[in-house]
Amino acid sequence: DNVKKLRTFASRADHGESLDTEDLIAFPADELGEIAERIIKIYKRLQSTRREQDMLKRQLTQNIAHELKTPVASIQGYLETILENPNINDQMREQFLGRCYAQSQRLTSLLHDISTLNRMDDAPEMTSTENVNISQMVQNIQKETALQLQQKGMTFVNRLPDNIVVRGNQSLLYSVFRNLTDNAIAYAGEGTTITLTAQRPDAYIVESDMSDEDGSAKWAFTFADNGVGVSAEHLPRLFERFYRVDKGRSRKMGGTGLGLAIVKNAVLLHGGTIRVSQNEGGGLKFEFSLKI
Known part of the structure; x- marks a missing residue:
């Protein structure tokens, strides 16, 4: 009976049919029945995860389309005005072309x-690594x-x-410190x-979160500002792609809404962890680690 049910399950799974019917819910309580139930539970869990991933991809695609639409519409609007008004004065034409160029830079960003995010998602092992001098890199970002x-x-x-x-990918490590600074x-x-x-890693005892289970040491960084900050309910979502605390203001500032997502992904790729909290006295405090 269990073998028959498993055969039915395999056939339905292969044809993408429902697996929630009565004849697949309960198996007799023997060893084969227990194994069969586990197989079906694992399969259902995988299906659920796949649905969630598909939903996230759809949301991300919609967000990308929405973000790209604004600068494209602006560029078209300015160019149409120039083309439809051949007698437009030089100053106005220059102003409109300048705005077109600014929007094209936003598109490029x-x-x-x-x-960058796709590269990190699809093939993290493909990123080349080298010894990166973080101290020199931050001095360059300051300049x-x-x-x-x-x-x-x-x-x-x-x-x-x-x-x-730090041993890592030069451009991704640069993205961490540059995006935090730009933000x-x-x-x-x-x-x-x-x-x-x-x-320094040697300033930490072994059980701190600055050393891994495998014993690898990490540098612990704190990047803080004493500015306006954000309210507590926004903190858990700051690393989400395209999440904005103030949508209108963020777009006017020219941000892509992806900077902090890149920061988080790059830190994780370098064996570290990152968290954000409200800084004492105002502003934000990012605490993150990078493996040596």
């Missing part, structure tokens, strides 16, 4: 970030963002020790301070 920081009256306090070296510049507020610190 979106496509780059989507490509690259100096003008933006100055325009907002912000200060970047870099307290990293010299010569922090703070965009949302912390004028006149605020960013503070980056790190603790």
